[in-house]
Amino acid sequence: MDILLDILAENGYISDEDITSLAAGLDMSSADVEQTVSFYHFFARKPMAKYNVYLNSSAIAVLKGREKIATAFERESGCSFGKVSEDGMISLDDCADIGMADQEPAALINGIVFPNLTAFRVKELVRDMRKGLSVDELRSHGLGDGMNNSEYMKATVTNNIRKKGAVIFSEYQGGSALEKVKADRMSQEQLIDLVKQSGLRGRGGAGFPTAMKWDFCRKAKGEKKYIFCNADEGEPGTFKDRVILTERPRLIFDGMALAGYAVGAEEGILYVRYEYMYMKEYLESILTEMRKEKALGKDASGIKGFNFDIRIQYGAGAYVCGEESALIESAEGKRGEPRDRPPFPVEKGYLGMPTAVNNVETLCSVAKLVTNGVEWFKSLGTGQSTGTKLLSISGDVKYPGVYEVEWGFSINDILEMSGGDPAAVQAVQVGGPSGSCVGPNEFERIVSYEDIATGGAMMVIGEDHDLLQDVVLNFTEFFIDESCGSCSTCRALTVMYKKTLEKVLSGDGRRKDIDAMLSWAPIGKASRCGLGQTAMNPICTSIKNFRYLYEGHIKNANEQYEGGFDIAKAVADSCEVVGRRPNL
Amino acid sequence: MSEFVSFKIDGKQCMGRAGEFIAEAAERNNIYIPTLCNYKGTAPKAACRVCTVKVNGRMMTSCSTPLQEGMEIENETAEIQDIRSGIIELLFAEGNHLCPSCEKGGSCELQALGYRFRMMVPRFPYLFPVREIDASHPKLIKDHNRCILCKRCVRVMKDENGHSLFAFYKRGTKLEIAIAPELADKITDEVAQQAMDVCPTGALLKKRKGWDVPVGKRMYDMKPIGSEFEQVK
Numbered sequence: 001m002d003i004l005l006d007i008l009a010e011n012g013y014i015s016d017e018d019i020t021s022l023a024a025g026l027d028m029s030s031a032d033v034e035q036t037v038s039f040y041h042f043f044a045r046k047p048m049a050k051y052n053v054y055l056n057s058s059a060i061a062v063l064k065g066r067e068k069i070a071t072a073f074e075r076e077s078g079c080s081f082g083k084v085s086e087d088g089m090i091s092l093d094d095c096a097d098i099g100m101a102d103q104e105p106a107a108l109i110n111g112i113v114f115p116n117l118t119a120f121r122v123k124e125l126v127r128d129m130r131k132g133l134s135v136d137e138l139r140s141h142g143l144g145d146g147m148n149n150s151e152y153m154k155a156t157v158t159n160n161i162r163k164k165g166a167v168i169f170s171e172y173q174g175g176s177a178l179e180k181v182k183a184d185r186m187s188q189e190q191l192i193d194l195v196k197q198s199g200l201r202g203r204g205g206a207g208f209p210t211a212m213k214w215d216f217c218r219k220a221k222g223e224k225k226y227i228f229c230n231a232d233e234g235e236p237g238t239f240k241d242r243v244i245l246t247e248r249p250r251l252i253f254d255g256m257a258l259a260g261y262a263v264g265a266e267e268g269i270l271y272v273r274y275e276y277m278y279m280k281e282y283l284e285s286i287l288t289e290m291r292k293e294k295a296l297g298k299d300a301s302g303i304k305g306f307n308f309d310i311r312i313q314y315g316a317g318a319y320v321c322g323e324e325s326a327l328i329e330s331a332e333g334k335r336g337e338p339r340d341r342p343p344f345p346v347e348k349g350y351l352g353m354p355t356a357v358n359n360v361e362t363l364c365s366v367a368k369l370v371t372n373g374v375e376w377f378k379s380l381g382t383g384q385s386t387g388t389k390l391l392s393i394s395g396d397v398k399y400p401g402v403y404e405v406e407w408g409f410s411i412n413d414i415l416e417m418s419g420g421d422p423a424a425v426q427a428v429q430v431g432g433p434s435g436s437c438v439g440p441n442e443f444e445r446i447v448s449y450e451d452i453a454t455g456g457a458m459m460v461i462g463e464d465h466d467l468l469q470d471v472v473l474n475f476t477e478f479f480i481d482e483s484c485g486s487c488s489t490c491r492a493l494t495v496m497y498k499k500t501l502e503k504v505l506s507g508d509g510r511r512k513d514i515d516a517m518l519s520w521a522p523i524g525k526a527s528r529c530g531l532g533q534t535a536m537n538p539i540c541t542s543i544k545n546f547r548y549l550y551e552g553h554i555k556n557a558n559e560q561y562e563g564g565f566d567i568a569k570a571v572a573d574s575c576e577v578v579g580r581r582p583n584l
Numbered sequence: 585m586s587e588f589v590s591f592k593i594d595g596k597q598c599m600g601r602a603g604e605f606i607a608e609a610a611e612r613n614n615i616y617i618p619t620l621c622n623y624k625g626t627a628p629k630a631a632c633r634v635c636t637v638k639v640n641g642r643m644m645t646s647c648s649t650p651l652q653e654g655m656e657i658e659n660e661t662a663e664i665q666d667i668r669s670g671i672i673e674l675l676f677a678e679g680n681h682l683c684p685s686c687e688k689g690g691s692c693e694l695q696a697l698g699y700r701f702r703m704m705v706p707r708f709p710y711l712f713p714v715r716e717i718d719a720s721h722p723k724l725i726k727d728h729n730r731c732i733l734c735k736r737c738v739r740v741m742k743d744e745n746g747h748s749l750f751a752f753y754k755r756g757t758k759l760e761i762a763i764a765p766e767l768a769d770k771i772t773d774e775v776a777q778q779a780m781d782v783c784p785t786g787a788l789l790k791k792r793k794g795w796d797v798p799v800g801k802r803m804y805d806m807k808p809i810g811s812e813f814e815q816v817k
Contacts, residue, residue: 031751031764038753318755335752340630340648485733485752485759488671489633492678495757496708503709516707522663523670526636526643 001333004036004043005274005314009111012052013044039335039484041095041317042111042274049084049091051129053077054108058097058236059433059474060394063465064104072119076126090129096319096478097236098275101394101459102160102401110135111277113157147246152282159243160401162418165388166380167368168361169404174250175293177367178257178301188218191262191370198369198377199386203361204230204322205431205455206530210366213356216346217263220354225265228350228357229256230327231272234319235432236478237457240390241360243402245272245279248364249286253310255363257300258370260308263356268310271327274317283312319482323529324357325349326484337484338529361390361456381407385448389456393418396425396462411443411452420460427467427546432457433475434534436541437467467542468549473501475538483531490532493524497539504553508564511557514550518543589653593637594660606646606657607635616810617659618668618700620693620784621734622647629735634671634697637664665701672697673706680712680729681785687794688786690802694732695785696809721768723776723791726761731787733759740782743770749779761787 007018014037023030037043073092079085081092100106103115112135128138143149144158196211233241256268287310290296300308313331315321321330325339328350349355365387369377378386385407394400398419415422429437431454445452461471476498485491500517503509517539524536568582575582586601593615600609610617621632630645637646638658683689715728737750753762776790
């Protein structure tokens with residue numbers, strides 16, 4: 001992956017020669033290299049323009065006026081999406097969510113994020129591109145807040161931290177968690193036991209108990225063990241990891257070191273999505289400092305016999321790589337196809353060795369609970385959901401951004417917190433496209449593992465949007481684009497859902513089409529990974545909660561015969577050839 | 585030698601070896617679990633999901649799940665059978681499968697499973713995708729209309745260095761099999777025949793030879809798929 005990313009950064013695309021020489025160097029067939037390259041969205045195979053614009057097309061971007069920005073780009077650059085401008089300067093493409101839902105519309109230009117776009121800003125950008133300014137110069141005015149402003153990052157992204165909680169965003173003195181381990185002479189088992197007592201569960205969405213994962217990994221046999229921190233954060237509407245990476249990188253790295261100590265790993269890998277490439281130098285600089293401080297390396301943090309270092313692995317644009325086994329495949333330089341389980345990564349993960357993959361927020365929570373103690377941690381949240389949760393709130397609210405809350409808030413609370421008007425909200429998409437689309441009658445539900453669990457995305461959809469067209473269809477298309485295609489159920493069923501939804505929206509649908517879509521869900525559940533298993537959720541949960549929207553498109557409720565076939569349209573071509581008008 | 589374990593399929597007491605895959609163990613207990621992408625002697629990929637069963641209440645693919653003591657496996661329940669026939673229907677509706685004109689008709693595993701599940705018309709809308717027939721290779725025709733992306737050719741067909749002759753390009757609905765360009769010469773008539781045999785459908789066909797077994801006398805014309813296990817009772 002790193003070689004391909006370097007080639008991409010250097011040349012802007014990956015040529016046939018690159019593939020051939022890489023294959024020879026790695027003793028692979030060129031088709032083996034190509035199959036990896038062609039898997040990822042950002043590995044361009046043709047020479048691109050000098051400036052490659054990828055404009056986000058996620059649902060939130062659409063709600064925030066993406067179409068106007070797209071039109072502005074087309075007008076200013078004189079080229080259409082999927083094309084390169086005539087002078088070879090600018091190319092325009094779509095891309096899936098880039099983790100900026102709180103500042104959409106946003107685009108990546110040569111791998112660098114440009115958020116909060118307006119038609120005016122597009123005009124300026126295109127003008128500056130025509131002048132040949134570097135991407136650094138393009139973003140030179142209007143840098144973001146906090147560390148976004150730092151020398152290594154110089155990002156125009158803003159953090160939008162709206163609520164600081166006790167765990168993630170409270171002050172943290174780098175290295176203190178490991179000092180505690182050293183001072184208390186904590187053994188591996190004691191550390192895992194501490195995490196167990198805290199009741200901490202994975203923050204990525206699935207909620208697996210962290211201590212159990214570590215214990216499996218510690219007990220598994222293997223010459224080497226690995227720790228991964230999953231910062232792929234591809235779920236549209238989620239951007240909390242972006243903010244943690246920006247403001248609390250040391251907390252993450254300390255969490256990784258604790259995990260490494262607990263399972264007996266010598267190497268930790270932070271897997272970051274391509275869209276956060278602008279953070280690369282900054283994150284590397286933190287690691288360099290840690291090495292200087294001897295917080296990494298031999299006898300790390302002064303703990304005898306604990307040799308641990310961290311490297312950063314970037315992805316190249318594939319949502320499915322957020323699935324832990326796909327992430328491992330990707331880090332091995334392969335296509336990001338999820339693996340079959342068993343064996344689980346804790347038994348056979350990276351390079352076949354026991355591997356624990358944890359979410360960014362989970363590892364940060366560990367570092368904090370070790371520093372401040374189990375009792376402190378358990379005093380936060382509800383019975384089964386201890387600690388805090390970062391919410392990424394986006395869409396039709398006054399203050400989109402990251403909120404660190406204790407578990408136990410209702411959706412209504414969250415709407416009020418973020419300046420949304422519950423009366424003017426049509427739906428909230430909890431947990432991103434793979435989660436559920438809930439309506440006002442469920443706004444009293446409590447965000448926790450006991451009731452409605454979430455990886456943190458809350459997309460608020462106001463009543464003036466077309467929920468089915470702008471959101472549900474958009475999400476379904478997202479899953480089609482991001483399916484790795486390995487399972488027949490995920491690859492094909494998503495398309496069937498899209499076709500049928502489009503049929504309903506076009507007015508040709510029948511009542512039975514709505515029921516048919518619900519009845520297909522068990523087939524999707526037979527998929528290997530979470531992507532396939534949840535890809536029908538946008539449609540199925542919205543049928544459940546907003547059935548009237550679907551039925552509103554059904555013209556004749558009693559019509560049983562198949563719709564969607566227009567004979568006049570079907571014979572139009574042949575009629576034209578023979579010069580007849582259909583006699584219908 | 586690994587230890588023997590006992591397990592149940594649809595309530596029937598079975599014996600197998602710990603760690604072998606459920607699908608294999610079932611066959612040796614004379615129970616047929618339909619498989620499609622699976623190929624004997626090659627590591628499973630669990631791409632088609634046809635062999636889905638419920639193990640202790642959880643959906644698993646039997647081609648890739650190792651056997652453990654005491655597993656309670658649901659195989660021919662109405663729920664599982666509906667998922668399986670749904671998958672077969674999906675595969676038919678996703679591609680362009682015109683059985684009567686296909687050289688593989690009668691020995692095609694997809695077609696045989698269609699018969700086994702008594703498929704009349706798929707519950708899904710036909711997609712009629714526009715896909716290529718690639719006849720540029722001197723020995724082999726690649727018909728993407730019929731490819732169900734089971735990855736058998738990628739997994740099985742290797743040269744003497746262990747390099748795959750085939751590869752998966754792109755992802756999702758754009759996914760397709762490709763012949764590794766610099767290994768294309770290694771596909772001789774013999775290899776082409778092997779690739780055709782490995783392919784469960786008619787997506788890979790050896791050139792310049794066809795219809796040497798007449799329709800009506802082909803493998804599944806003589807006996808339905810799965811019957812070799814089910815008849816031994």
